[in-house]
Amino acid sequence: DTAVSQTPKYLVTQMGNDKSIKCEQNLGHDTMYWYKQDSKKFLKIMFSYNNKELIINETVPNRFSPKSPDKAHLNLHINSLELGDSAVYFCASSQAETSGTDTQYFGPGTRLTVL
């Protein structure tokens, strides 16, 4: 009965490859997010979706493309992976984005290593 799940947990790949990370939440939340945590531990918002609609898109390279097939899923596809993409990627969800007071529920993270 995991609330927010991500797969895979670890991902090791070569530069130039294309990879996807999947995220699912079973909390019935309307809003989902992707964060990137770099080597200095900063958690930075990349994208947020509300009811399958993109609402926040930070300055992220076009190689990153989120896809939300339904409001319980938000997948992250990364094209032409680069060394600098190595990080831990966290998915999160919250009830709604209408007030900014909602708690975010996080997945376990996906550690991506680009060689």
Add this chain to the structure above:
Amino acid sequence: AQSVSQHNHHVILSEAASLELGCNYSYGGTVNLFWYVQYPGQHLQLLLKYFSGDPLVKGIKGFEAEFIKSKFSFNLRKPSVQWSDTAEYFCAVNALNTGGFKTIFGAGTRLFVKA
């Protein structure tokens, strides 16, 4: 632009010592403030949050935080730490930006409590 500063990156305490972790933010408007915690091997989870009312908020496991608007601060405190409080603590600010609410996280403070 929003930013969040956590002054201590690493803190080492003995059990029963008192804890205060600093958090300062910069943002001119109304903010919602959060502390999240990540215990070893676990997901990031909410410790406490503030969005209105009494500026002294109490969270789980005996933690509290005080919002001081004039100082743009939201410091986390616990009078007597336990070994099980060993974790990474993240301060976060959620505020309305162009396009919607956005959460900015601090770099985190790693707390180690010696038994």
